[in-house]
Amino acid sequence: MNLNHLALVVAVAEHGSLRRAAEAVGTDAGNLSRAIRACERDLGVALFTRAARRVTPTAAGAAFVASIGAPLANLASAAARLHDRADEPRGLVTLTAPPDLGPSVIAPILGEFRRAHPEVRVRLVLDVALVRVGTDADLAVRAGPGGPGRLRARRLGDVRAGFFAAPKYLARRGVPASVAELPAHDGLWPARPRRRSFADAAHPPPPTIDCDDFATLLALAKAGAGIAVLPLHLAAVELGDGGLVRVLPQLTLPGAPLRLVTAPERPLPPRVAALRDFLIARVPARLGS
Secondary structure, three states: OOOOHHHHHHHHHHOOOOHHHHHHHHHOOOHHHHHHHHHHHHHHHEEEEEEEOOOOOOHHHHHHHHHHHHHHHHHHHHHOOOOOOOOOOOOOEEEEOOOOHHHHHHHHHHHHHHHHOOEEEEEEEOOOOOOOOOEEEOOOEEEOOOOOOEEEEEEEEEEEEEEOOOHHHHHOOOOOOHHHHHOOOOOEEOOOOOOOOHHHHHHHOOOOOOOOOHHHHHHHOOOOOOOOEEHHHHHHHHHOOOOOEEEEEOOOEEEEEEEEEOOOOOOOOHHHHHHHHHHHHHHHHOOOO
16 A cells, blocks of 8 residues: 555545645645545545535544554654754754744744755744644744643743834824823734733833734834834844834833743754754844843
């Protein structure tokens, strides 16, 4: 029986759709359909029932997928380790991080990392959703509490923030000298965020524009829409280019701790350990102060 076909059967069962499974594994729906038919011929049983846009495992198919999922994952892990050599890390590393850390923090570090380790490829997933470290990702940069259960979390530093505005806004409305003057200005920050807000620490007035996406708040501030609460690392580039000016510079707002989460596996594959060490050494300096 073709092991590649078995992996495709598991992918279809997990995604419930030929199209979504094909996108996930990098093939086309026709190849998946042929692989399923080949497995069904080899096994002599139907593994899936097919509707217009839905593929559902039969009872036999569900039992079969449950039996082969873990062994196939172990095989894939063993194959990946063959690409690792202690003297020269190589292979693919999957890293996940919050979207607002991508351009200003993660991207410059990955550029440097690739120059140091050209045999290591990196898949960067920018998403606030938590993923299964050790299964869906090798490393995860997370803001907030440490990793659950058996995961290992290394503190990288604290994400801090300040107040920022465009020069054209300040020329039009004036520069506040204290937090007490903020009610006279247009505020750009989260009022009722789903995660801890920098705004909570300063007790500012209700914002003129309530938004919990910092990239959008940055764009609003650059457009002259008001004074924004922004992470220091996110505003750093605009400060250097003159697009933003820091307001109330004496006030730095504390935010969530930033942690690097890894699986409990020891030792980590050399390619994963190399990127882990790179992030530990370089992320703190890019968070701002």
